[in-house]
Amino acid sequence: MTDIESRIDTTRPHTARIWNYWTGGKDNYPVDRAAGDEIRALHPGIGDYAKADRLFLGRAVRHLAEQEGITQFLDIGTGLPSADNTHEVAQRVAPGARVVYVDNDPLVLALLVGTPEGHIDYLDADLRDVDGILAAAAKTLDLSQPVALMLLGVVIFIEDDEQSYAIVRRLMDALAPGSHLVLSHTVTHPDMPDVDEAVAFWNEHGTPKLTQRTPDAVARYFDGLELLEPGVVSCSAWRARTPTQDVAMYAGVGRK
Numbered sequence: 001m002t003d004i005e006s007r008i009d010t011t012r013p014h015t016a017r018i019w020n021y022w023t024g025g026k027d028n029y030p031v032d033r034a035a036g037d038e039i040r041a042l043h044p045g046i047g048d049y050a051k052a053d054r055l056f057l058g059r060a061v062r063h064l065a066e067q068e069g070i071t072q073f074l075d076i077g078t079g080l081p082s083a084d085n086t087h088e089v090a091q092r093v094a095p096g097a098r099v100v101y102v103d104n105d106p107l108v109l110a111l112l113v114g115t116p117e118g119h120i121d122y123l124d125a126d127l128r129d130v131d132g133i134l135a136a137a138a139k140t141l142d143l144s145q146p147v148a149l150m151l152l153g154v155v156i157f158i159e160d161d162e163q164s165y166a167i168v169r170r171l172m173d174a175l176a177p178g179s180h181l182v183l184s185h186t187v188t189h190p191d192m193p194d195v196d197e198a199v200a201f202w203n204e205h206g207t208p209k210l211t212q213r214t215p216d217a218v219a220r221y222f223d224g225l226e227l228l229e230p231g232v233v234s235c236s237a238w239r240a241r242t243p244t245q246d247v248a249m250y251a252g253v254g255r256k
Contacts, residue, residue, distance in 0.1 A: 012207055016105050019153075022050040035205060042198045048236075049247040053184050056235035056251050057152055058084045060182045063228075063239065063253070064148050065093035070180060072147040074137050074171075076102040076127055077154025086150060087120050100137045102127075127154055128163075130170045146178035153249070155221070156186050159211045168221050177256055180228075183221050184235050184251035188212040195248040218250045225254030 013035035017028040021036045028036075064070040071094045075086045078101040090097035098119040104126045121140040125133050134143070141147055149171055158164035172181055188196055196212065203209045219232040230238065234246035238253075 013205065014105070014207060015202070015210070019050050023054060035202075038205075039198045039201055042194060042201055048244075049186075049249045052234075052236040052244070052247045053153060053249050053251070054084070055240070056184060056238050057086065057150070057182075058089050059239050060251075060253050061086055061089040061148070061150075062093060064180055064182070065090045065097065068146075068178075068180065068255075070146055070148045071097045072141045072145065073097065073099045073150060074102070074133075074141060074147050075099060075150040075152075076133065076171075077151060077157075078103040091119075098140055100140050102133055102137075127151075127158065127167060130167060130174075134171070134174050143174065144176055146180070147175050148180045148182055149175060151181070151183045151221075152251075153184055153186070155183070156210050156212070157208050159209065161213070161217070164211075165220060165223075169224075172225070172256055175256060179256045181222060181225055181254045181256070182251075183218070183254075184249055185218045185221075186210060186212050187215050187218060187248050187250045189215065189248055192248045215250050219252070222252055222254040225256055228253045228255065 010029045010031060013032045017032040018036040018039070021028040021033050022040070061073065071090070073086050073090055086101070087097065087099040090099060096119060100121045100123060102123040102125050104124060119140070121137075123133060123136050125136070127133075137143070151168065155164045155168065158167065168181070168183070172179065186195070186199065199210050199212055215232060222232065232250055232252035235249045235251035236244045236247050238251050
């Protein structure tokens with residue numbers, strides 16, 4: 001057993017593995033499926049959120065690679081590998097695209113390290129370690145050139161609002177003009193009260209704890225950036241050809 005594998009706790013449900021379960025993946029355990037089913041009973045549409053967020057990732061990366069000429073991606077809070085990961089979408093457009101994945105989940109790292117593609121690196125790090133992430137990422141990415149900073153469903157794990165905004169600002173400040181922020185975040189919304197109940201259940205039983213924010217609070221992560229149309233919206237609606245019902249996962253893309 002490797003050091004990474006020894007850190008995998010199968011006795012408590014984990015958000016990345018539940019997300020994997022909801023999207024049809026196999027990298028989860030009975031404890032994750034049980035918690036996922038209980039959360040889905042509280043909020044039947046929760047599985048659609050996970051799928052909508054994944055589709056948003058694909059549309060955002062494809063747009064950046066095709067229309068903005070971005071060939072470097074720093075994906076923090078990667079989550080468990082599945083179909084159409086960041087490097088797969090980017091390299092279909094730009095075969096030489098470089099991607100650095102960052103996560104501190106041992107199961108994510110155990111699965112990612114086995115992939116054979118070139119121009120990819122994997123960092124075992126926490127979002128809060130901004131300096132460490134940037135220093136390690138610079139070994140693969142040219143930070144003097146535009147980079148897409150991918151923060152999908154990860155700043156929800158930073159409970160303190162000001163700390164979370166400061167982390168995003170520090171990361172973007174270190175990137176070259178022309179870089180983009182791609183961010184999604186679970187929201188609390190008066191039209192979706194069952195989401196609050198599902199998050200409360202998760203925070204009582206699962207790990208790590210989640211923090212919801214309002215749509216306006218999510219939009220604040222893009223302060224100082226040029227927001228691409230249609231702004232900060234439900235991730236199911238961001239440049240979707242056939243938008244589906246809004247989900248309580250809001251997202252946007254901003255240009256530095």
